[in-house]
Amino acid sequence: MPNLSQALKTEISRISRHEIKTSIRPLHSSTIGLKKTVAELKKRIGVLESENKRLLSSHKTVEAKLAQVSPEEVEKIRITSKSIRALRAKLGLSQEEFGKLIGVSSQNVFVMEHKDGRLRFRGNTLNNIMAVKGIGKREAKKRLEEIDIENAQK
Numbered sequence: 001m002p003n004l005s006q007a008l009k010t011e012i013s014r015i016s017r018h019e020i021k022t023s024i025r026p027l028h029s030s031t032i033g034l035k036k037t038v039a040e041l042k043k044r045i046g047v048l049e050s051e052n053k054r055l056l057s058s059h060k061t062v063e064a065k066l067a068q069v070s071p072e073e074v075e076k077i078r079i080t081s082k083s084i085r086a087l088r089a090k091l092g093l094s095q096e097e098f099g100k101l102i103g104v105s106s107q108n109v110f111v112m113e114h115k116d117g118r119l120r121f122r123g124n125t126l127n128n129i130m131a132v133k134g135i136g137k138r139e140a141k142k143r144l145e146e147i148d149i150e151n152a153q154k
Contacts, residue, residue, distance in 0.1 A: 059146070077130065079129065080117065080118060080119060081113050081115050081119065084113050087129075087132065088109070088113075091132070091136075091137055091140040094106075095109040095113075096109075101132055102125060
């Protein structure tokens with residue numbers, strides 16, 4: 001009789017293992033999907049953190065460049081409509097893009113370009129223009145992208 005009981009025992013354990021596997025299979029596949037999702041999210045977090053770090057460092061350099069213009073230099077600077085047009089042409093920007101870069105509207109850029117004599121500015125506009133004077137086309141496009149990203153986050 002031991003063979004019959006042994007055979008029953010092995011068959012019962014085989015059937016129970018099969019039942020357990022079929023009941024756990026959906027749970028196992030969902031666990032695999034969740035692990036893949038977590039891995040993808042970790043990658044995205046890493047990319048976003050590095051992008052955030054890059055934007056913060058570039059923002060600090062822009063602020064440092066803006067702070068470099070001293071009040072004595074501001075009094076000596078003579079900006080005319082011709083110099084605004086030349087600067088915008090040098091950077092290869094539209095009036096709207098140039099306005100975003102220096103923090104004014106495109107209408108203000110139009111007025112600046114068509115006004116006679118020396119231009120007078122309020123607030124940080126002169127500092128922003130001075131900061132833009134020393135950059136090239138690539139840097140201008142890069143700063144515009146950063147401004148667009150900041151505006152999209154708001």
